[in-house]
Amino acid sequence: MTLIKSISGIRGTIGGTVGDNLTPIDAVKFASAYGMWIKQQRNKEHYRVVVGRDARISGEMIQNLVMNTLVGLGIHVIDLGLSTTPTVEIAVPMEHADGGIILTASHNPKQWNALKLLDAKGEFLNAEEGAKILEIAETDEMSFADVDSLGKITINDAYIDMxxxxxxxxxxxxxxxxxxxxxxxxxxxxxxxxxxxxxxxxxxxxxxxxxxxxxxxxxxxxxxxxxxxxxxxxxxxxxxxxxxxxxxxxxxxxxxxxxxxxxxxxxxxxxxxxxxxxxxxxxxxxxxxxxxxxxxxxxxxxxxxxxxxxxxxxxxxxxxxxxxxxxxxxxxxxxxxxxxxxxxxxxxxxxxxxxxxxxxxxxxxxxxxxxSYPNYFMSKKKIQLTPDLDVDGILEVMEKNYAHEKLTTIDGVKIDFTNSWVHLRKSNTEPIIRIYTEAPSQHEAVDLADRIISEIKSIANI
Missing domain, CATH: 3.40.120.10 (Alpha-D-Glucose-1,6-Bisphosphate, subunit A, domain 3)
Incomplete structure (x- = not known):
């Protein structure tokens, strides 16, 4: 499975089968859902969305699909062409637009691409907004514009300068x-x-x-x-x-x-x-x-x-x-x-x-x-788990085991020791636990990570 649907957008590898990869049909589907969500935000005559992309090989194809889908919904598009994520973010409020889409898979390799979705402030959507778009994408709520109400594409390649x-x-x-x-x-x-x-x-x-x-x-x-x-x-x-x-x-x-x-x-x-x-x-x-x-x-x-x-x-x-x-x-x-x-x-x-x-x-x-800065070193590891394991239960046991330390549980479990810390959190897309540690030396950071991994494996009997 290389199509990942999350609150912040949709990303996947180019090619392959619909629903399993970022195919043209998937790009249109999620651009349509985003456009419908934009139109649900407020009742107005004209809607505008800023669209830009990084230089990925698939970028021009995906951008054309996305932009023309929005046009089909009656939404006007400001096309920034080759751009950056922060450039699109500042362009949205400068254009008084209703949202923005960046076509980029960030640090992922060249076979990946993604639709990153912005609100009218040029900021990433919150969980509730993202969930609503995913919900629309799985329904038949799409309603496209008639021939006299199609949107238009306006090219503006000055935004990196701006x-x-x-x-x-x-x-x-x-x-x-x-x-x-x-x-x-x-x-x-x-x-x-x-x-x-x-x-x-x-x-x-x-x-x-x-x-x-x-x-x-x-x-x-x-x-x-x-x-x-x-x-x-x-x-x-x-x-x-x-x-x-x-x-x-x-x-x-x-x-x-x-x-x-x-x-x-x-x-x-x-x-x-x-x-x-x-x-x-x-x-x-x-x-x-x-x-x-x-x-x-x-x-x-x-x-x-x-x-x-x-x-x-x-x-x-x-x-x-x-x-x-x-x-x-x-x-x-x-x-x-x-x-x-x-x-x-x-x-x-x-x-x-x-x-x-x-x-x-x-x-x-x-x-x-x-x-001149304090010297800390980090270790970033993960444990692959079987799908049947109760990851939340494992994290709860770790929380109890370290109840005497300073704990933060808003996102997994973070344990703050005097001179180091460890952050344990589960992936939203695969059965793994991520283990991030930091300590005054690389050796100590790795040792702490390895110790925590051993404890987790003991709890999970793996």
Whole structure:
């Protein structure tokens, strides 16, 4: 089964059979359900939806299917063409649109694609809204427009430029200091739309970009998830170019990671930590990340006199808690920076601009910056379970076994020890338990994960 239907949209592999993969029929079905949901939100004469895509090989096909389905529902479409997830997110309110769709499977390999769905604020749908769209998709509630009421498609390919304008206009972006620093930066755009957007942003900030895999042809040169083991080419390119650092983004440009001047990973978890450090030094306040993100954000937040709180995993959950706590910055440990001054969505362009401002004002190298932060190491593992096992029951036993520790149970079970933590959560799509740990050393993080895995296997008799 490679078609995954969730509250945030639908994703799957291209080709194959209907209902088991992301076929043209499935794309039309779920675009229709989303369009119907849009029209149910309020009674008005004209509806507008913004649509953009990353550079995946299947992107143009899926986008044409989605856009013309919306046209068939009488909905007008603003076609951004090649774009980024955060660009579509800011375009929705700027266009006074009723919603948005991004055609991207984020960090998944090239055979995958997806429909990511946005509301009228340009934010991901909540659980109730997503569930309603899935419900509509399984019914016969579709009603299409007559020939005189069809929607129209308007092309607007200026939004990446407009997105950059908005980033440069942010109060904390110190363009003068960045220009004066005369940075040279290698950019790995994984042959998707980050190869368009990030070099454009750097050039406008007075930074010299060295392009690596910046041709938006959808042929990913390596696994597109921005992890250390996938980035040997970037590491070599940074050293060879004698660059100040390297930047890598995922295909839809909402995840951001850095590499220092020595070709070593800054740490994807520390992207948000660094950006938060800069923002909090200017605007004291609160922060939010999800429960599987590094404790370093809490440490930095408290250093600046703010309060940190963790949400359930998922961008929509992070955003909800950020609004509740009036957080000045937040995001996810996977390199996702959410800065409310611009919009409530993970945005690599925002992260790059804040990071450059921090470096330029601090007059330090990237390795020196990394050394200034608390040192934590993570382990991410999973246990494959048989479908008949009671995963909730297993987690309940673990909760009881560690009742004497600090526990959080809003999303699985998170156990906070003095110098480490473990987060256990079940997958929504397959019979596995994910085990994330963090400790002061990689050895301790792995040992903690292995110990917890042994305990779970003992409870489950596997």
């Amino acid at each position: 997105h950059i304008d908005e980033v440069l206009a942010m109060n904390l972006v110190n363009k003068k200091a960045i220009e004066k620093a005369n940075f040279k930066v290698v950019v790995d755009g994984v042959n998707s739309t980050g190869g368009i957007a990030i070099p454009m942003l750097l050039e406008r900030l007075g930074v010299h970009p060295v392009k690596l895999y910046c041709e938006p042809n959808g042929h990913f040169p390596h696994n597109p998830e921005p992890l250390k083991e996938h980035l040997t080419d970037l590491s070599e390119a940074v050293v060879k170019a004698n660059a100040d650092f390297g930047i890598v983004v995922d295909p839809d440009v909402d995840r951001l990671a850095f590499m220092d001047e020595n070709g070593d990973m800054f740490g994807e978890e520390y992207t948000l930590v660094a950006c938060a450090d800069y923002v909090l030094s200017k605007i004291p306040g609160n922060t939010v990340s999800n429960m599987s993100s590094t404790r370093a954000l809490r440490d930095i937040t408290e250093k600046h006199g703010g309060t940190y709180e963790a949400s359930a995993v998922g961008e929509v959950n992070v955003v909800t808690l950020m609004k509740k706590n009036n957080a000045v910055i937040g995001g996810e440990g996977n390199g996702g920076v959410i800065y409310p001054e611009l919009h409530y969505g993970r945005d690599a362009l925002v992260g790059v601009a804040l990071f450059l401002s921090l470096l330029a004002e601090g007059h330090m190298t990237v390795s020196e910056l990394r050394a």
